[in-house]
Amino acid sequence: MSSLRRLTVLSATAALATIASIGTSTAAGPQLNGRWAPFDRCPVDNAAMLAADGIDDQATCISSSSSSGVIKIGSSVVPTGRTDLQAGVITHADGTNTVIAPADGALVADPADLPGGLLGLMCPSSVPVVGAVCDQITNSTLNRVTATVEPVGTPTDFQLFAGLGEKQPILSIPVRVHLKNPLIGGNCYIGTKSSPIVLRPQNQTTPGVAAESFTANGTPADTGEMVRLAATGAGQEDTTFAAPGASGCGPLGLGAFNWAVNLKSGLPAASGKNSLTLNSASTYLATLTDPGSASPDQGRTFSQYWHSAAK
Template identity: 30%
Template sequence: MAFRGLFHRFRNRALAAAAAGAALVAVAAAPAAATTGQPSGPYTGMGTCPTASAPMQSPDNAIVGCVVATIGGGGFTVGSTKVNFTSPMTVTFGMYWSATGPTVTFPDGTTAALFSTAAPTDGKELTASPLDVPIPGLSNFWPGVTSAIVLIEPAGPVTAFAPLSAGENYPLFKLPIKLHLLNAFLGLNCYVGSNSSPIVLSPTAGTTSPPPPNQPITGDPGTIAIDNDPNGFGTSVIDFSGATMVDNALSVPGAHGCGLFDSADWIVNSLFGVPSAAGHNTITLTGVGSTIAVDPSISDLTNAINATRK
């Protein structure tokens, strides 16, 4: 699959103006000098993109890229427990695909690359503010005592990244997470989910296919725009904005590590209705915006980002 062919679907479906054409495969003639500041302009937030990592430096790569995504709101339902996201979350990582890499065929018959990912240099693929989750049956007047402070933490890397899945009935990515519950009576190691048994998010902007009793729900791909690098490099920048991602086919495991010698696991399970099988849970991510910088050349991508550092 040629690099230009990856964007064929965008043009055919009029999801954006004409793609960058020859600029998608052009390589800038002169490198840019790196500075120590943070990238700006279209590369804002990509300062931790792992362009120097071995996976992204591999000569086998046909395409490399950097991703920054922001989730503005939404929430999740686990059984009968509902929690709203009260502050934005950020997801960052690098991406790469070889000419013989995996592909996915969408329900409409089109085919696209399925990217591998590389963790950012600071190790923070997912950044989320703590959530104050009321304990069912209690009036929440003392955060951390009459509620649980919940930290959403990654339980593994992003996998199966399909950036061309916008509008398709197919997940954009798979992201394993775990919920870290902090409460005066639960100790410091109370979790729902773990690295070995995570909650796996598979959000889509299309329509889900959950097991019953959940029914299919549909997201929104928002809008897509493709721009050239502002300094003449061969990098193209794809902006997604205003998307809604949904997943109601996920399962949620039970609690572990709560209280002395796991003595409070059963309390957390009972109060929050976990473990909860697939078909009983839903996550909605609203106001999703993401920027993807892509290039056939890792040196060109690196120079393009560095040229905007201030």
């Protein structure tokens, strides 16, 4: 692999690590052997991935995971649960790239409990209708609010080389925070598809980078057909995004309690009043050691290797 091509895919690896702290829950794919293990949902059979020729276009797999993070929106602090990103990336000869999501979505995140629950989100209140809801909170089940950060669109403004450095926005990610509770319903969001929170995270520090070779079926080997690159140890942050008001909070998702959530949480909140902190991510990229040797069928060869690793 040329030094320029390796630098390009390394940049994609580090940049895509940022997305790993944002997503929705879904099932894992088949279990894969050895060094292929982190890539069990990679869309290797996507038509664009299969069409990669290894010269002008190179198919790769990305996987990134993070254990935790925090988003402060107005006066509310929302944790992020364990997250995982998996995607295919087609790196083009001009240094640009195209991200390919799995059929069930690229992002996976566990829900996290909102500290303080419903009592912290909108209670107490002197307004009768809200006060009546607060009076019903007699146990932890009724008070518990789960928060999941969900993507609501395709990331944009993708800057490859920012992912290897620090203090530069890597990409723009439109998201919403999904709040769930028996009393406010399951359609309560901060941010929407039409008015999302747009995150522009950047590396706090430069990630550590390492590479190792492995055979087609995932077994480590010094002269393997595959190479796995790792970018680890860097956290990300963003303090520039604005946050819109809540929507859909209340019975039947009609928004009767939107104002109560907004009032207690200080929403909408302008840029500078919010922050994102993503804890250390472990990110991996897998590609052929010599993509040109598989031309014009690099994508198809890559897919065959992935399938050969399935247990």
